[in-house]
Amino acid sequence: MCGIFGCVVDGEQAAPLIHSALKRLEYRGYDSVGEATVYDGQLYIKKDSGKIDQVHERLNLDDMIGSTGIGHTRWATHGAPSKENAHPHTDCKNKIAVVHNGIIENFLKLRSDLEKRGHVFKSRTDTEVIPHLIEEQLAKDSNFVKAVMKAVQKLKGSFAIVVISAYEPDKIICARRESPLVIGVGNNSCYCASDIPAFLPLTDKALFLEEDEMAVLTLSGTKIFDLKTGASRRRLSTSITWTPEMAEKSGYPHFMLKEIHEQPLALRNALRIQELYYELMTATLDKAKRVFLVACGTSYHACVAASYMFSQLANLEVQPVVASEFVEQYGGIVDNSSLVIAISQSGETADTLTAIRFAKQKGATILSITNVMGSTITRLSSVYIGQNSGPEKGVAATKTFTAQLMVLAKLAINLAKKRKALGTTKLSSTERKLGDMPSIIKQILDTQEEKIKYLAKKYRDEHSFCFLGRGVNAATALEGRLKLLEISYVPCLAYPAGESKHGFIAVVKERYPVVFSAPRDQTHSKIIGNIMEMKARGAEILALVEKDEEDIKKLADEYIEIPPGIPAILTPIAYVVPLQLFAYYSAVERGYDPDRPRNLAKSVTVE
Secondary structure, X not given: XXXXXXXXXXXXXXXXXXXHHHHHOHHHOOOEEEEEEEEOOEEEEEEEEOOHHHHHHHHOOOOOOOOEEEEEEXXXXXXXXXXXXXXXXXXXXOOEEEEEEEEEOOHHHHHHHHXXXXXXXXXXXXXXXXXXXXXXXXXXXXXXXXXXXXXXXXXXXXXXXXXXXXXXXXXXXXXXXXXXXXXXXXXXXXXXXXXXXXXXXXXXXXXXXXXXXXXXXEOOEEXXXXXXXXXXXXXXXXEOOOOHHHHXXXXXXXXXXXXXXXXXXXXXXXXXXXXXXXXXXXXXXXXXXXEEEEEOHHHHHHHHHHHHHHHXXXXXXXXXXXXXXXXXXXXXXXXXXXXXXXXXXXXXXXXXXXXXXXXHHOOOEEEEEEOOOOOHHHHOOOEEEEOOOOOOOOOOOOHHHHHHHHHHHHHHHHXXXXXXXXXXXXXXXXXXXXXXXXXXXXXXXXXXXXXXXXXXXXXXXXXXXXXXXXXXXXXXXXXXXXXXXXXXXXXXXXXXXXXXXXXXXXXXXXXXXEEEEOOOOOOHHHXXXXXXXXXXXXXXXXXXXXXXXXXXXXXXXXXXXXXXXXXXXXXXXXXXXXXXXXXXXXXXXXXOOOOOOOOOOOOOOOO
């Protein structure tokens, strides 16, 4: 997500080093930039929305005194891109500056309490509560390190935090939970960053902070503490042998693989969205007479899955529509009783924007889910939710798709609660399992990746595949097909499995690969029937099944195991992950670059 850099150096100005380091973090994606240095008891801050070069041209980011400083490139989650929302953020006295990557879940409560005690806030970000919490602690105890530790202990959520203070200008304090933070050890210098490329030209010695650890950086060295107990910890430095390109990808060969592996964190962050936004959307949805889910590509597949979620959980009929077809297909019936939920990773997808502008002109209410705060789609919406996935560099959507599914599932669950559409026990169980999805995805990645590499090699020379699934997993089949198609260039088919005998079965022949998403749900017996139909005609069966599933394993030629116990309506979130990996490794096996599929762009901004 955001890019962070901090440094304590001897005998030179920090600002130019910060500027250069932030440039090396541009690959992470961002919408605003800022720096802070400290000198002679005073903070110096320059920040604004826009790209680094644009902000530098306006403000001259190098012209700041002080040998200690921090910098930040922001990917907006709370508050649109603006100068006020850009980091660093400060306390009331302008003596403490903080940069932050992550999401503070309890910031609304913390902010309310702080405002009641007289604190004045300048931004709409969650981050700004941190310097004010530290300010309060310093008023009780002048020990800077203890003040930061006690303030951070009050935070819930994910964070990588870096703090400087005008009171102690030779020191940087940083802390992390879930969000990455690494320390660089130089000669008469110390650095911290969200990613190794930031300091790689300055030193190849790194210390990796673990979960719930805090570090104090000075010219004399680095001290590491347990955030919860305050106990000191020893850590040996590691020599970094990565090239700058490898470092940008955290050692992964491609951004796509890196982002597939980022899904557990992306899903945890999706779960941290403030309940207020769900409540606003739920209240609007509950009153709607006609609801459309509008999107393109992968986001459309999220809409297909969501149509099952809303129907089965909340008894709400919704219509998923490809955005480019919306006006022609439904334009005549859209009116002021209609509601459109638009989904777009970039918030700038041209066909989606055309559809919602048309609907808005007809009086429809517009809600949206996007990954980019301040994008056009947010400005056209009455209520929007930021899915908190962080930047996605790979053209093929992975973590943004599963995060969209998480947000939509949570929205359907909230609506079901409001409508009392399901029994309390079943609803609570489904919501609890939604919270388990990040760890389930991690388990899949940890246990199935080697098997999927083998399958990509086995099927490297195949010229076509078909993906089949029943119920909500018809959407999984569609997305699995799209991933393989767009980065491996293999012609693929996808069907609801019950439709496979209407046309597709005519092309099935010996060893034709058919991929089944086959959870043990209400469709289980029917999917077995579909597998047997394909098997009888010589098809090669690759099945995604629960770990303890034996019936389908006996029928399949190959299988990938998924942890059991996932509620049927949530299974696409888990079952799509092996298909993402299969597409990735298939592309690599065939000699293609998964990050740069031909003829495709990350955000389709033309109709």
